[in-house]
Amino acid sequence: MPAIVLVGAQWGDEGKGKATDLLGSSVDYVVKFNGGNNAGHTVVIEKDGKREKYALHLLPSGILSPNCVPVIGNGVVIDLGVLFEELDGLEARGVDTSKLLVSANAHVIPSYNRTIDKVTERFLGKRRIGTTGRGIGPTYADKMNRVGIRIQDLYDEGILRQKVEAALELKNQVLAKIYNTRASAVDDVVEELLAYAARLAPMVADTSLVLGQALDRGDTVLFEAGQATLLDVDHGTYPYVTSSNAVSAGACTGSGVPPTRIDSVIAILKAYTTRVGEGPFPTELHDDNGEFLRKTGAEYGTTTGRPRRCGWMDTVVGRYATRINGVTDFVITKLDVLTGLEKVPVCVAYDVGGVRHDEMPVNQTDFHHATPIYEELDGWWEDITGCRSFEDLPANAQAYVLRVEELIGARVSAIGVGPGRDEIIERFPLKPAVAG
Numbered sequence: 001m002p003a004i005v006l007v008g009a010q011w012g013d014e015g016k017g018k019a020t021d022l023l024g025s026s027v028d029y030v031v032k033f034n035g036g037n038n039a040g041h042t043v044v045i046e047k048d049g050k051r052e053k054y055a056l057h058l059l060p061s062g063i064l065s066p067n068c069v070p071v072i073g074n075g076v077v078i079d080l081g082v083l084f085e086e087l088d089g090l091e092a093r094g095v096d097t098s099k100l101l102v103s104a105n106a107h108v109i110p111s112y113n114r115t116i117d118k119v120t121e122r123f124l125g126k127r128r129i130g131t132t133g134r135g136i137g138p139t140y141a142d143k144m145n146r147v148g149i150r151i152q153d154l155y156d157e158g159i160l161r162q163k164v165e166a167a168l169e170l171k172n173q174v175l176a177k178i179y180n181t182r183a184s185a186v187d188d189v190v191e192e193l194l195a196y197a198a199r200l201a202p203m204v205a206d207t208s209l210v211l212g213q214a215l216d217r218g219d220t221v222l223f224e225a226g227q228a229t230l231l232d233v234d235h236g237t238y239p240y241v242t243s244s245n246a247v248s249a250g251a252c253t254g255s256g257v258p259p260t261r262i263d264s265v266i267a268i269l270k271a272y273t274t275r276v277g278e279g280p281f282p283t284e285l286h287d288d289n290g291e292f293l294r295k296t297g298a299e300y301g302t303t304t305g306r307p308r309r310c311g312w313m314d315t316v317v318g319r320y321a322t323r324i325n326g327v328t329d330f331v332i333t334k335l336d337v338l339t340g341l342e343k344v345p346v347c348v349a350y351d352v353g354g355v356r357h358d359e360m361p362v363n364q365t366d367f368h369h370a371t372p373i374y375e376e377l378d379g380w381w382e383d384i385t386g387c388r389s390f391e392d393l394p395a396n397a398q399a400y401v402l403r404v405e406e407l408i409g410a411r412v413s414a415i416g417v418g419p420g421r422d423e424i425i426e427r428f429p430l431k432p433a434v435a436g
Contacts, residue, residue, distance in 0.1 A: 002220045002431055003257065005248040005265045008228025009321035011237075011275030013301070013308060014268035015333035016224060017043040019430065020061045021421035022331070022414055026431050028219035029211060030062025033073040033254030034244040035226025036109060037082045038136045043421070051420060054090070058083050060224050063090065063097060069214075070097075071207050074105035075244060075254020076226075077139040078151070079114075080196040102200065103207040103256075104152040110164070111192060112171055112184040113138035119179040140243035142167060151204055154197040157190070164189045208256025215261055220431065223251035229267075229321045230275075237367065240279025248325040266430055267327040269318055269408070271335045271400075274308040276301050282370045283311035283347045297337040314347040314372070318408035320360045329430055330408065332401060333416035336423075341379035344400060347372040348407060377403060385418040390427050393417075 004023070008014045020030065021043065037058040054064060058078065062068040072078065087097045113135035120138075142148035147167045153160045164186050172183035214221055227246040230236045235247055244250065248265045252258060272293050275281055285293070290310045293299065299308035321327060338344050350357040350370035361367045380394040387393050393401070393415075405412045413428040 002263045003215055003223070003261045004220070004431065005223045005225070005251045005262055005325075007225040007246065007248050007265065007267050007321075007325050007327075008231075009267040009269040009325075009327070009330070010228055010273055010314075010317055011230045011279075011281075012228040013274055013276070013299070014228060014270045015331075015416060016268050017056075017061045018333050018416045018421070018424060019266055019268055019331045019414065020222060020224065022424055022426060023220075023222060023430060026220055027062065027065070027068055027222045029069045029071055029214055029221040030060040030065070031071040031073050031207075031211065031221060031223045031251075031255050032058075032060040032076055032226060033223050034075045034246055034250050035242060036077040036134065036136045036139070037079050037086075038134050038226075038242065052093075054093075054095075057086060059086055059090075059100070062222065062224075063100065064095060066096060069099045069101060071211065071255075072100070072102045072106060073207055073255040074103040075250060076103070077107045077109050077136055077143075077244075078102070079109040079134065080193070080200065082134075084196065084199065100203050101205045101207055101210060102151060102203045104150065104204050106151050107139055107143050107148045108151060108154070108193060109135040109139045110149060110167070110189055111135075112168065112175070112189060113142065115175065115181060115184070116171065116179075119175070119181050137243040149193070151200070154193055154200065155204075157194065160193065161186065161190050164193075211255060211257050215257070221257070223255060223257070223262075225250065229324055230317060232324075235324050237279045238364065240277060248327075264328040264430075265325050266329045266331060266413075267321050267325055267410075268331050268333060269313075269321070269404075270333050271313060271338055272297070273311045273314050273317070274299050276306050276308050280364075280368045280370070281309055281311060282316075282350060282367070283314045283372045284309050285311050292341075293337060297334055312345045312347055312372070312374070313404060315404060315407035316347060316350060316358070316360060318404070319358075322409045327410045329413040329428065330405070330410055331414040331416065331430075332404065332412055335397065335401070335415050336384050336417045338379065338397075338400070339384060340381055343376045344379045345374040345376050346400075346404065346407070348375045349373040375403075385423055387417050387425060390415070390425055393425070 060070045062070040175181045227242045231242045232246045293310040378396045380396040382394045415425040
């Protein structure tokens with residue numbers, strides 16, 4: 001009954017689809033348990049001798065595996081227009097999306113929350129958070145304030161209308177009187193949401209029950225986090241975070257599966273570090289090295305297209321991710337991007353006002369002022385994209401992986417050496433053994 005949680009160990013964009021691909025046909029269900037269409041996965045598939053790239057935003061990557069059931073859990077907030085746009089795009093490319101299940105308890109992103117998200121960011125100016133403006137934060141706020149709209153509400157027009165009226169009673173005052181923006185009409189919002197109900201109906205399910213029964217049967221369930229550890233609303237670099245729990249514990253609350261059923265936690269760690277949006281980033285590079293990583297690694301947001309901020313590997317962040325998530329296995333991605341560098345710096349600790357920090361500073365102000373302490377490792381020039389075993393890697397590339405493994409405190413079980421789904425080295429099995 002393997003239940004596997006897959007998380008990002010940095011600020012997102014680590015390449016979680018690579019681990020999903022590696023697990024391949026052994027996975028029966030893939031569950032997205034947090035976030036919305038404010039993040040994305042890029043998956044490259046070999047098809048008819050050609051590489052095809054798929055950019056997924058709201059859907060779990062399991063949608064691309066014909067034998068897998070993709071599930072959107074209760075912890076996700078859903079823009080229904082985006083959901084169907086993404087489904088239509090996949091179907092136009094020959095992908096079967098008929099198995100998708102959506103939790104009846106997941107919350108819907110109404111149009112007024114997209115508006116509020118955008119005008120709030122403009123209002124904040126230099127103090128902006130750097131959100132994607134897709135209504136994610138305001139929808140999670142509605143959820144906590146108990147004025148949110150759930151998928152199941154689309155099937156009771158009376159309740160739906162009551163909830164929209166309750167939400168807009170205050171929000172329209174804010175839009176009109178504070179932001180000088182046109183108020184939203186209740187009828188328009190209700191009509192827009194109801195337009196999706198019929199098509200959505202076959203997908204709606206008690207997904208907690210479905211997943212519990214799947215684990216009882218011995219099926220393998222993969223819980224796939226959106227965003228990453230340092231974007232978690234509780235454990236990330238607050239306030240420059242997302243609005244949900246992107247750490248391994250979020251898989252339980254976001255899916256309705258208890259923690260006693262989780263067998264392993266796989267964390268994805270890019271061979272260097274990137275982030276999008278505002279917030280502290282100790283190893284960020286503003287020089288030719290940063291531009292080299294951005295161009296060589298094609299570091300542009302899957303969802304937004306924004307250039308990603310780039311920096312060296314930060315193993316302080318890696319150790320933090322190990323502890324917060326209970327990581328059993330790491331997958332290092334994009335090791336090939338470092339090819340051609342004479343020296344590869346690795347951050348092993350921080351200097352904050354002359355004091356060394358081997359762990360993440362508890363004080364956010366200290367993290368803002370942290371200066372990385374680097375250890376320089378020898379680089380390599382050999383092309384590693386054809387390597388399929390750890391021993392195939394150049395000696396210096398092996399040394400890099402082993403040193404990172406030592407510093408982050410958990411084993412590196414797989415290594416990505418190229419963008420293709422087959423361009424990966426598996427050192428240790430990622431899927432836990434099934435008893436009996």
